[in-house]
Amino acid sequence: MGRMGDADGYGFVASLARPGGNVTGLTAAVDAADIIGKQLELLTQTVPSLSRVALLRDPTHPFAASSVGEAERAARPLRVHVHTVDVRGPDDFENAFAAMRKDRTGAILIPPRMFLGHRHQLAALAAKHRLPAIFGFRQWVEAGGLMAYGPDFADLMRRVGTYVDKILRGANPGDLPVEQPTKFELVINLKAAKALGLTFPASVLARADRVIE
Secondary structure, eight states: OOSBSSTTTTTSSSOSSOOOTTOOOBBOOOOHHHHHHHHHHHHHHHSTTOOEEEEEEOTTSTTHHHHHHHHHHHHGGGTOEEEEEEOOSGGGHHHHHHHHHHTTOOEEEOOTTSSGGGHHHHHHHHHHTTOOEEESSHHHHHTTOSEEEEEOHHHHHHHHHHHHHHHHTTOOGGGSOOBOOOOEEEEEEHHHHHHHTOOOOHHHHHHOSEEEO
16 A cells, blocks of 8 residues: 555454554554644644634544544643544535625635645635635645645655565565654645635745645
């Protein structure tokens, strides 16, 4: 596997350290608290007046419950209030965004591992309602989103080759520990920022691994 999410949680491996069976490789799963904390920090740096952030989530997702607590803890030292907006699918998106605008939401955070398949629709709605949003993977920004911070998927896929080599040389997959991401990337979209009337501060631009113009 190259970028499986919660490999042990879904039962594909017994544990990351000792997978067992015949499945191993790379997981995209990381400490969500660290990721969400950095995402909120980037939002507050980009929108200095930010005081209210919506956490858009699917309540049926395995990661949904923990994401709320992690976001609230990360928001306290930043003096930002996080409130939860639950959506179960695309049919709920439009109403959710309209409600966020009425509720004076200043920005949106979408937790890692949620809604990637709907990234084009959600990025377009964020632009339509003029709500800055941060996402977990670069694919969101390539779809028109404002910015993303999370694991570098390309790096994960390159590292898969080391597993292929070891297994072809006779290693037992069940004995090869599952590795987590070691490289993270910040991707920003200047075109999306301009449409929202935002200017990325120099400190954020300097940290960016990729800038889409």
